[in-house]
Amino acid sequence: MSNTKKGFIPVMLTPFKDNGAIDYDGLTKLTELYLETGAAGLFANCLSSEMFELSETERLELVKHVVKVVAGRVPVVATGTFGGEIAKQADFIKRIYDTNVEAVIGITGLLAKENDSDEVFEANIAQLLALTENVPMGFYECPVPYKRIISPKQLGNMVQTGRVIYHKDTCLDIEQIREKLALTSNAANFGLYDAYMVHAVESLKAGSAGLSCIQGNFFPELIVWLCNHYDQAALSKEIAIVQQFFVEQMEIMHEVYPTVAKYYLQKRGLEISTFTRRTDIGEFNKETKAKIDRLFEEYAKLRERINLENVLA
Template identity: 45%
Template sequence: MDDKITNDPKQRRDFMKKMVLGTAASLMPVYGLQAWNEMKESMGEKSFVPVMLTPYNKDKSVDYKGLESLTDHYLAAGARGLFANCLSSEMYDLSPEERLKVTETVVRRVNGRFPVVATGSFGKDAYEKATFSKKLADTGVDAVILITSHFAAPEDLDETMIRNLEAYLNQTHSLSLGTYECPSPYKRVLSLEVLDFLLGTGRLVYHKDTTEDIEHIRKKLRLSDGSDLGLYNAHIGSAVASLRTGGAGLSPIAGNYYPEVIAWVCQHAEDPDKKAEVDWLQDKLTDMESKITANYQLSSRYYLNKSGLNLELTSRRANASLTREEQEQIDQAHREVQEWKERLGV
């Protein structure tokens, strides 16, 4: 390979795309999340992409009507994409059939207005992961998300992870993919080496970052500059910094309490006329995070119900009911957020 190509990240990625997918890959049409990322970049837009809850009935069966209402609520609040079948969705507590139906319900409700992504890397080996991913792709999602810790054990080196990813990639052809540094089964931060490998396939269009490390985020953004990748930060403490340094948007759990506020941050983070207000709000969001997230699965539903939804305070993941003290904490948080919204004109 020419030295000039190997030293230029974008040229190296173009070369790798042809090597991994064949020369036909460079002729593939731009579609789905890739096209969306390019459109947003050209318009200078940042997007709030909620990590969706899964509503349940009292018997803990999935409430699909509630899921449709929740989808509408996110979109009305300013979400410009949705992450279904994620950890907040209690994906490990859903059956394979429920994972597909939950995702399909969201895709159908969104009806092409904005991208939908969902986790697909379930299974004990590459074949099972690929098989489920292809079923998930058939629901119409714009990208299939891979949990980073699904492809290597905690003690495994990056070389092992790359080999496992290669086995999966060889069985999923041209599916658009994303990555998610999910805390379960353990949090595996996407290294620059593995990121560079995935960028080289030309298939990586989404990354949900949970490092809580703005310097590592900046390194990922520099490495992926000029690619189709959009980075979405899950850490509220570095939310504004990540948007101002090139992040595509935000996907924090705070979006399951006050989504309209997170959407406002995405819209105005880089607006010089709003800098003072954005910086003020960043401090407020950081301080509020620890107050709202106790008993997360139930407290988020309780908060959303105060915003007009009618979700059962039920979860397959929650170990205890919402206490009176937790309810009072959310009541106070809700009152304070209304003051934020009044100040910001949300």
């Protein structure tokens, strides 16, 4: 997960059938969509995948399926920590790694309790790394069950172990991003992927390895375009337009997510259901549907405005 070339790492959705079963045919099509639009890697079994609504067996089978479809074309990372004793989490990390992923991702909010000190968190990380032998690791500041932000110093220390090659950052603070990048700049095999599209261009310019955001579940080719062109002076006007588009459309893409993303992909022609196992996201009503319809229209206008090459309709 090198930081030498910027890339987009989608946080993968999980398509379900209307009866709630995983739709593996839909998952194949979705995986191919990410790849066809230029994804540099894939983050499977993540929050967007509804990982907390999957059984342990489903998590493993889902990751195996994605790895099989990808067939080595890009790296795949996947979550391997779901709470409980550190030894138990380490065991599942090994099982996820056996699916042939590039690295296994630890959820920071599951590696210490919310009121635990930094010292407890750091000790748990050290224990986890010791128990997982040589498994390449990454970390994700997932907002569920609570968001535990890794400090720049903590991240620098983790990367110095040589075991941590990936970090999905959700701190929402560009100055903290810059500090994290400064303290990990000498690690050639490490990449920080930013989730916050409000400062996407600033983050890429600061040295982030790429972007890993839910917006890629609406228009992945636009995230790829930004990763490829963020620093090109000749396209400065277009880059500013794209950055502002993400700022303006941020709220609607988080509303009733992931249902809204699945509906948007339906409009793109992907044959998947909007079914979700999540019960805490609100109602996908006519008002929300109309907002996504408008987003679809606005994106069509944006593509024309910046002359984005037609990767997919």
